Structures are given as C-alpha cells and as structure tokens.
Amino acid sequence: EAGVTQFPSHSVIEKGQTVTLRCDPISGHDNLYWYRRVMGKEIKFLLHFVKESKQDESGMPNNRFLAERTGGTYSTLKVQPAELEDSGVYFCASSQRTGSGDTQYFGPGTRLTVL
Amino acid sequence: GDSVTQMEGPVTLSEEAFLTINCTYTATGYPSLFWYVQYPGEGLQLLLKATKADDKGSNKGFEATYRKETTSFHLEKGSVQVSDSAVYFCARIRSNDYKLSFGAGTTVTVRA
Numbered sequence: 001e002a003g004v005t006q007f008p009s010h011s012v013i014e015k016g017q018t019v020t021l022r023c024d025p026i027s028g029h030d031n032l033y034w035y036r037r038v039m040g041k042e043i044k045f046l047l048h049f050v051k052e053s054k055q056d057e058s059g060m061p062n063n064r065f066l067a068e069r070t071g072g073t074y075s076t077l078k079v080q081p082a083e084l085e086d087s088g089v090y091f092c093a094s095s096q097r098t099g100s101g102d103t104q105y106f107g108p109g110t111r112l113t114v115l
Numbered sequence: 116g117d118s119v120t121q122m123e124g125p126v127t128l129s130e131e132a133f134l135t136i137n138c139t140y141t142a143t144g145y146p147s148l149f150w151y152v153q154y155p156g157e158g159l160q161l162l163l164k165a166t167k168a169d170d171k172g173s174n175k176g177f178e179a180t181y182r183k184e185t186t187s188f189h190l191e192k193g194s195v196q197v198s199d200s201a202v203y204f205c206a207r208i209r210s211n212d213y214k215l216s217f218g219a220g221t222t223v224t225v226r227a
Contacts, residue, residue, distance in 0.1 A: 004158065031207070031213065042119075043159075043204065045218040093161060098213050106151070106159035 002026070004107035006092050012113045019111045020081040025074070025094030032075050033095075033104060038088035039065060045088075047074060050098060061086075082114045117141055121205045121218035127130070128195055128225050136190040136221050138179075138205035146207040148172075148181055148188040153202045162203070164191075195225045 005024045013019050025032045035045040046065070047057040051072035060067070064083070069075040079086055089111050093104040122137040142145060150162040150172070163172030170226035177192045188205060205218040 006158075023212075033213070035215070035217075040219070042219050043206075043215075045214040045216075048213055059214075093159075095213075103161055103164075104213075105161075108156070108158035112227060 004029075004092055004094055004105050004108040006090075006110050008063050008110060009077070009105050010113075011093065012115065013082055014115055016081045018078065019082055019112060021077045021079075021090055021092075023075045023077070023092030023107060025092070026105055028096035029105075030050055030072070031095040031102075031104075032069060033093040034075070034077055035091040035093065035106075036088050037091065037109075038085070043091065055067045055098075079112075082112075084114050087112055087114045116133045117143060117146070117207060117209065117214075117216040119202075119207050119216055119218040121221055123219070124187060124220065125222040127203050129224065130196060130225055130227055132225075134190075134192045134195045134199070136203055138188045138190065138218060140188065140205070140207045141188050141210075142183070142186050143209070145210045146212055147210065148179070149206040149208070150188070150190050150201050151206060152176070153167070153204070153220075155201070155203070159204065166211040193216065195223075197225045199223065202227045 007022045018091040037043040045059040046056045049069045056100045089109040091109045095108045097101045121163040147166040149164045151159045152162045165181035171180045176183040
C-alpha cells in the first residue's frame with residue numbers, strides 16, 4: 001500500500017511568488033492534516049480536513065495560505081504571496097479515523113525556501 | 116496550552132552506546148504520547164506510542180514509559196546502531212482530539 005506522498009520535495013521561490021504544494025493521502029483515509037516545521041523548531045499543526053471539508057484551520061498563519069481538498073482525495077496548500085518567514089518543511093499526514101487513538105501517517109515533507 | 120519539551124541536540128554516539136532522549140509534556144487533557152522518527156530523506160514515521168499512564172511503548176529496540184507523576188516520556192535504547200541516526204520527535208495528543216503537538220526534535224548521529 002502506498003504511503004502519503006507529497007510534491008514537490010523541494011521548492012525554491014522568490015519573495016512575492018506563489019507556490020502550491022500537493023499531498024496525496026493514503027487511499028481510503030478520510031482525514032488529512034497539514035503541519036509545518038519552521039527553522040528547526042517544533043512541528044506545528046496547520047489544518048485538518050475530513051473528506052473535502054475543513055474541520056479546523058486554526059493553525060493557518062494568515063490569509064496568504066489557502067488549502068483545498070476537492071473531491072476529498074488529494075489536497076493542495078497554496079502560499080500567495082510567499083514571504084521569507086514561510087520557509088520551512090511542510091508535512092502532510094492522513095488517518096483513517098479522527099481521534100487520538102488513530103495513527104497519523106506522514107509524508108516526506110516539502111522543503112520550501114523563500115529567498 | 117499543550118506543549119512538549121524535549122532535550123536539545125544534536126546527540127552524537129558510538130555504535131552500541133546507550134541512548135536516552137528526554138521528553139516532558141503538559142498534563143492537560145489526558146494525552147496520548149508518541150515518538151516519531153525521521154530518517155534522512157524520509158517522512159515522519161511513528162516509532163512507538165502510549166495511551167495511558169504506566170503504558171510502555173516499544174519498537175525496534177526503543178522503549179518509552181508514560182510517567183504521569185513526572186509528566187515524562189523519555190525514549191531509550193540500550194545499544195544503538197548507525198541506522199538509528201535520525202531526528203526524533205516527541206509528541207502528544209489530547210484524548211478525543213486530532214492535533215499532534217510536537218517537541219522541537221532531537222538529531223541523533225551514531226558513528227561506527
């Protein structure tokens with residue numbers, strides 16, 4: 001069974017440009033999460049989808065970030081316009097059910113560098 | 116709030132040495148506790164978990180015990196290998212919640 005995949009693995013962009021990150025969860029997983037690790041600090045929660053619905057986007061830093069999950073399959077996270085402080089590693093995770101007892105499976109992450 | 120504090124790295128060890136990575140957590144919300152590992156070039160993988168006090172999680176020779184009295188979940192391995200070189204993250208999640216709260220990560224390098 002394929003794991004969580006993310007694309008691209010690395011992205012280097014100029015300040016002010018737009019970048020779109022993609023996440024493909026494990027097939028059959030209704031729950032999809034985005035997390036971010038900035039500057040070697042803690043990995044922090046960004047948002048949570050159940051199928052195509054946003055359940056919680058309390059961790060999104062500001063309105064330059066837009067996440068979508070059309071059709072309840074893959075998800076995209078768009079940053080527009082990118083700023084220097086957006087640099088970091090963006091992780092996607094998926095789980096079959098919602099709840100503390102269900103394991104979240106993580107992808108390899110996308111390393112974003114904003115110059 | 117929910118927070119996790121783990122020992123800062125980097126940690127460099129020789130093969131067959133004993134490894135301990137300290138982790139403490141805030142006690143709100145009856146959390147489940149986890150250790151995740153990120154090997155070079157790979158994603159985060161769940162290493163082990165414990166869902167209630169005194170539970171011991173174990174996997175690949177690693178162990179961690181959920182200590183409610185000290186709010187700790189220290190990771191240990193008795194004899195490390197070069198292949199254990201990775202970044203280790205301690206994490207917690209409240210019961211009936213879905214947001215993982217992570218520590219800052221500890222980079223471990225094992226030399227042959």
